[in-house]
Amino acid sequence: MYKKLSPILLLLFSLSAFPQSSFKKNDVYGEFMGNGIFASLNYERQLTNKPGLGVRAGIGYFSGDEKFRLSVPLGVNYLFTLNINKSFLDVGVGGTWSGSAGLMTLKQEAAAGGRDYSEHIWSLVPSLGYRRHTKSDFMWRVNFTPIFNKYRAMPWIGISIGKRF
Numbered sequence: 001m002y003k004k005l006s007p008i009l010l011l012l013f014s015l016s017a018f019p020q021s022s023f024k025k026n027d028v029y030g031e032f033m034g035n036g037i038f039a040s041l042n043y044e045r046q047l048t049n050k051p052g053l054g055v056r057a058g059i060g061y062f063s064g065d066e067k068f069r070l071s072v073p074l075g076v077n078y079l080f081t082l083n084i085n086k087s088f089l090d091v092g093v094g095g096t097w098s099g100s101a102g103l104m105t106l107k108q109e110a111a112a113g114g115r116d117y118s119e120h121i122w123s124l125v126p127s128l129g130y131r132r133h134t135k136s137d138f139m140w141r142v143n144f145t146p147i148f149n150k151y152r153a154m155p156w157i158g159i160s161i162g163k164r165f
Helices: 002-017 106-111
Strands: 026-033 039-046 053-064 067-081 087-099 120-133 138-144 157-164
Touching: 039 067, 053 087, 067 120, 120 157
Parallel strands: none
Antiparallel strands: 026 039, 026 157, 039 053, 053 067, 067 087, 087 120, 120 138, 138 157
């Protein structure tokens, strides 16, 4: 029995001998505008033990004709550490699945007899911005997030605030 437990105990003790990183890999945050078009709740995970490559997914909404419209922002980003402690250049690219509400030009809306809210489209959403992590494990960021889809290219910004864990 001891021969069977020995490798397991050795593995557990060896893993606990490595120092634990104080870098928090997970973020949950709300974003106003940005990738979710109007507002979204997002989860982001850093894939390394220090700032670097991360992935994100969220669920958002916007309204058109007084109806609730769903958006699903997905993306990858990279955090470049700036000289200021816990400050980062946040660079990424993503896609947002959504209805077309609010994204058609006025000319296209008139030609179509109004907006077609039954259509769903993908938008390409690159991002470039500033991110700050606080000592109390909060994060905030401001990003330039232009939206590109089959109807138009639209300059856009996003403001986020959330909790790190």
